[in-house]
Amino acid sequence: MQPVIQTHNLTRRFGGTVAVDGLTLEVYAGEVFGFLGHNGAGKTTTVRLLNGVLLPSSGSARVLDLDPVKDGPALRRRVGVLPETPSLDERLTARENLRIYADLYGVPADQVPRRIEALLETFELTDRADDLVGGYSKGMKQRLALARALLHEPELLFLDEPTAGLDPMAARRVRGMIARLSRETGRTVFLCTHNLAEAQRLCDRVAVLEHGRLLAVGTPAELAHRLWRGLCLEVELVPATAPTALDLLRRVSQDGEVEWREPVAIVRLPNREAIPDLVTALVEAGVRLYRVTPQEPTLEDVYFALHGGEEVPT
Amino acid sequence: MNWRAVKAIVRKDLIVVARSRGVLLPLILVPAIILVVLPALVVLAPTATGLPTTSLDDMKRFMAAMPPGLQAKLAGLDDAQRWTVLALVYFLAPLYLIIPLMVSSVIAADSFAGEKERKTLEALLYTPTTDGELFLGKLLSAWLPAVGVALGGFVLYGLVANLTAWPVMGRLLFPNGMWLVLVIWVAPAVAGLGLGTMVLISGRVRGFQEAYQLGGAVVLPLVLLVVGQAAGVLYFSTGLVLLLGLLLWGVDAALLWWGKRTFRRGELIARL
Numbered sequence: 094m095q096p097v098i099q100t101h102n103l104t105r106r107f108g109g110t111v112a113v114d115g116l117t118l119e120v121y122a123g124e125v126f127g128f129l130g131h132n133g134a135g136k137t138t139t140v141r142l143l144n145g146v147l148l149p150s151s152g153s154a155r156v157l158d159l160d161p162v163k164d165g166p167a168l169r170r171r172v173g174v175l176p177e178t179p180s181l182d183e184r185l186t187a188r189e190n191l192r193i194y195a196d197l198y199g200v201p202a203d204q205v206p207r208r209i210e211a212l213l214e215t216f217e218l219t220d221r222a223d224d225l226v227g228g229y230s231k232g233m234k235q236r237l238a239l240a241r242a243l244l245h246e247p248e249l250l251f252l253d254e255p256t257a258g259l260d261p262m263a264a265r266r267v268r269g270m271i272a273r274l275s276r277e278t279g280r281t282v283f284l285c286t287h288n289l290a291e292a293q294r295l296c297d298r299v300a301v302l303e304h305g306r307l308l309a310v311g312t313p314a315e316l317a318h319r320l321w322r323g324l325c326l327e328v329e330l331v332p333a334t335a336p337t338a339l340d341l342l343r344r345v346s347q348d349g350e351v352e353w354r355e356p357v358a359i360v361r362l363p364n365r366e367a368i369p370d371l372v373t374a375l376v377e378a379g380v381r382l383y384r385v386t387p388q389e390p391t392l393e394d395v396y397f398a399l400h401g402g403e404e405v406p407t
Numbered sequence: 408m409n410w411r412a413v414k415a416i417v418r419k420d421l422i423v424v425a426r427s428r429g430v431l432l433p434l435i436l437v438p439a440i441i442l443v444v445l446p447a448l449v450v451l452a453p454t455a456t457g458l459p460t461t462s463l464d465d466m467k468r469f470m471a472a473m474p475p476g477l478q479a480k481l482a483g484l485d486d487a488q489r490w491t492v493l494a495l496v497y498f499l500a501p502l503y504l505i506i507p508l509m510v511s512s513v514i515a516a517d518s519f520a521g522e523k524e525r526k527t528l529e530a531l532l533y534t535p536t537t538d539g540e541l542f543l544g545k546l547l548s549a550w551l552p553a554v555g556v557a558l559g560g561f562v563l564y565g566l567v568a569n570l571t572a573w574p575v576m577g578r579l580l581f582p583n584g585m586w587l588v589l590v591i592w593v594a595p596a597v598a599g600l601g602l603g604t605m606v607l608i609s610g611r612v613r614g615f616q617e618a619y620q621l622g623g624a625v626v627l628p629l630v631l632l633v634v635g636q637a638a639g640v641l642y643f644s645t646g647l648v649l650l651l652g653l654l655l656w657g658v659d660a661a662l663l664w665w666g667k668r669t670f671r672r673g674e675l676i677a678r679l
Contacts, residue, residue, distance in 0.1 A: 107677065141676055144533055145672075146532050146533060146672050146673065146676050147672070147673050147676055147677065148673050165535075165537075165672075166535040166536065166537050167535070168535075169533060169534060169535040170535040174530075174533040176529045176530055176533065177529075178526045178529065179530075180526055180527050180528070180529045180530035180531075181527065181530070182419060182423055182525070182527050183525065184422070184423045184426040184427060185419070185422060185423065185426075189422065193415045193418065193419045194415075194530070194534065196411050196412060196414070196415035197412050197415050197416070197531070197534040197535070197536060198534060198535060199409070199411065199412070199535065225426075238530070241530070
């Protein structure tokens with residue numbers, strides 16, 4: 094499959110600080126690609142480099158088969174960006190904001206009114222379309238900025254912290270819209286976020302960045318598999334049968350250890366296929382169970398493990 | 408050149424300015440004072456207070472020190488008429504130039520530095536416009552209104568000056584050749600001076616107020632012209648005004664060339 098974004102050793106320095114350090118990655122058509130990292134990890138700088146807004150210190154990138162350095166304007170015509178701050182003119186109305194950006198993006202003049210109305214409708218802003226944006230809530234501004242990013246029907250969408258600073262309700266609404274965008278239009282989405290639950294929910298693959306360096310790329314499951322062998326299993330026991338159970342669990346445990354958080358035992362197995370045999374063995378040994386739950390590591394577990402082993406799952 | 412995008416930038420900036428009281432207020436007040444209040448006061452005050460201008464020794468000394476060319480232009484006029492012509496045609500001319508300078512400075516400060524302050528620049532930098540189109544759009548959004556206000560201001564000034572001077576002169580004072588050169592040749596150049604200065608300053612400041620305060624120094628050359636005329640060092644004549652315009656266009660070209668060099672996406676976004 095031809096990548097939509099391809100970078101090779103992409104590097105950007107600001108004086109002595111390396112904001113993006115030898116970034117090499119590929120993003121494929123139609124996927125929601127999560128770009129994760131703490132604040133200052135280099136996510137926004139990468140978006141700027143990939144849009145030809147900032148020039149790299151070294152390395153190269155191809156986006157939609159164009160070179161951001163040489164073909165910036167042509168590339169930006171095919172790409173939509175939601176910056177970290179909505180970057181809306183608050184002294185203009187929503188409709189005026191969209192109208193001006195339609196002209197800036199070269200949307201065919203005869204299509205402008207129809208597209209604006211459709212986007213206002215989609216992002217539930219029609220009722221307030223003629224109000225000054227200065228009076229909007231953060232969530233409304235974010236939705237309008239998202240509408241603006243889609244005005245020229247881009248093939249690729251960069252979303253930089255789309256839910257940062259939003260209340261849970263507004264964040265959920267924006268996330269729903271992003272999910273629909275990818276599902277219904279098949280657009281490639283490059284999502285910068287430090288919200289791991291959001292990335293887990295929305296992204297097909299993720300890349301984890303730290304101090305401008307790429308730590309890992311893959312699906313959350315792939316990354317977990319790379320970090321931890323086997324599977325974590327929670328077994329909730331009737332306490333009276335716990336000694337027998339713990340003895341048996343220790344024998345089947347991959348590392349010979351069992352963590353006991355009464356009444357739950359946590360054990361690491363080589364794979365899912367080992368679960369039925371374990372349950373049979375426990376029952377045959379007279380152990381009584383309330384619950385057996387395989388624990389897939391979350392993206393949060395993966396993320397913290399990659400960032401130096403903090404909060405690694407048991 | 409993508410003119411549709413350039414026009415969109417101009418339109419956006421002008422709507423934003425029109426909706427900002429802090430920006431709009433000086434754009435209305437200063438021209439009103441210079442073009443209406445001041446000429447009316449200068450001509451009407453001596454009559455209204457009954458103070459005969461001929462009794463002013465300073466005035467007589469001043470007129471005696473005028474260059475022969477100017478004295479010839481005032482020959483045959485009585486003292487009240489001389490005062491009216493000197494005030495309306497010559498003394499207020501450099502003050503008139505403050506208007507395009509101020510309008511272009513205020514709008515450019517809002518357009519360049521204000522955009523940075525309001526955090527609206529980033530979205531603009533992600534559009535397919537080239538650096539040149541962005542720069543041109545920003546320049547025109549400050550320069551066109553400055554020239555427009557200068558032209559409209561001249562018409563207004565002409566009306567006020569002719570009306571107030573009519574009882575003294577009994578004829579029309581405006582338009583005259585020197586003022587036409589001033590309006591068509593010098594005022595646009597002065598607008599460019601304010602604009603060019605603000606482009607250079609805006610890259611180094613955080614917001615509108617800072618830019619405007621720093622850029623205020625650009626009015627000093629005009630103050631020197633006012634003082635120069637009042638001190639009898641120079642007089643606005645068609646030749647001088649033509650030369651002044653030429654000099655200003657040269658300075659504009661240098662400022663804008665330098666401004667264009669610094670107006671690069673990469674540098675602008677790195678400073679956000």
